[in-house]
Amino acid sequence: MDESLEIVNHIYKDSEMAISTLTxxxxxxxxxxxxxxxTVEDIIKGYxxxxxxxxxxxxxxxxxKEKNGLVSxxxxxxxxxKEVKDDNSDSAMADMLIKGVSMGSIxxxxxxxxxxxxxxxxxxxxxxxxxxxxxxxxxxxxxEYL
Numbered sequence: 001m002d003e004s005l006e007i008v009n010h011i012y013k014d015s016e017m018a019i020s021t022l023t024x025x026x027x028x029x030x031x032x033x034x035x036x037x038x039t040v041e042d043i044i045k046g047y048x049x050x051x052x053x054x055x056x057x058x059x060x061x062x063x064x065k066e067k068n069g070l071v072s073x074x075x076x077x078x079x080x081x082k083e084v085k086d087d088n089s090d091s092a093m094a095d096m097l098i099k100g101v102s103m104g105s106i107x108x109x110x111x112x113x114x115x116x117x118x119x120x121x122x123x124x125x126x127x128x129x130x131x132x133x134x135x136x137x138x139x140x141x142x143x144e145y146l
Contacts, residue, residue, distance in 0.1 A: 004121040007067045008057045010111055011131050012036045015051035019044060021076045021100065028084050033062070036090040036145050040097075043138055050131050057124070059062035073080040101142070105135040 022044045029037050058065050083096050112128060120128075 003115040003118045004124040005058065005061055006110055007108075007115065007120065007124055007128050009063070010108060011050055011127065012054035012058060013066050013068055014131075015047045015054060017072065017076065018047040018104065019051060019099070020068070020073055021080060022047065022097075024077050025080050025084070025097075029088065029093070032088055034088065034090050034093065036093050036142075038051050039141055039145075040093075043097075043141075046134055046138070049080060050127075051135065053127060057127070060062065090145040094142040098139050098142050098146075101135050101138050105132060105139075108111045108132055108135075 022040055026037065026040050026044065029040070055065065057063075080096075083092065105117075108128060108131065112132075
């Protein structure tokens, strides 16, 4: 797989996991009194946009879309259940989300550095940088809840 499509696949996979886990969190918090719920919904919408953009590029290039494994999703969902059960305060939820978003952001940064000397499609580079900025903005918004 060429480097550009590998980066797009990373965005696809990261967005898919984020949508899945954030939707689980949103459903778990549904009947609770958390102020962070609207922010979580906004973050989901943002990830959905990047998921669709990445999917479109992968489909256009007839590239196989990498998906997150079932075990990863189950572990993430169990982690959410445990965190919410232990402490469902907005601060605790923001802390958990910041850690998750940071992991994805760091992984993308590693990929971009790995391929910095390669020919990356300009549109892919723009998408990756926009995605990274989006994740940085999420972290800033979530820090307000700490």
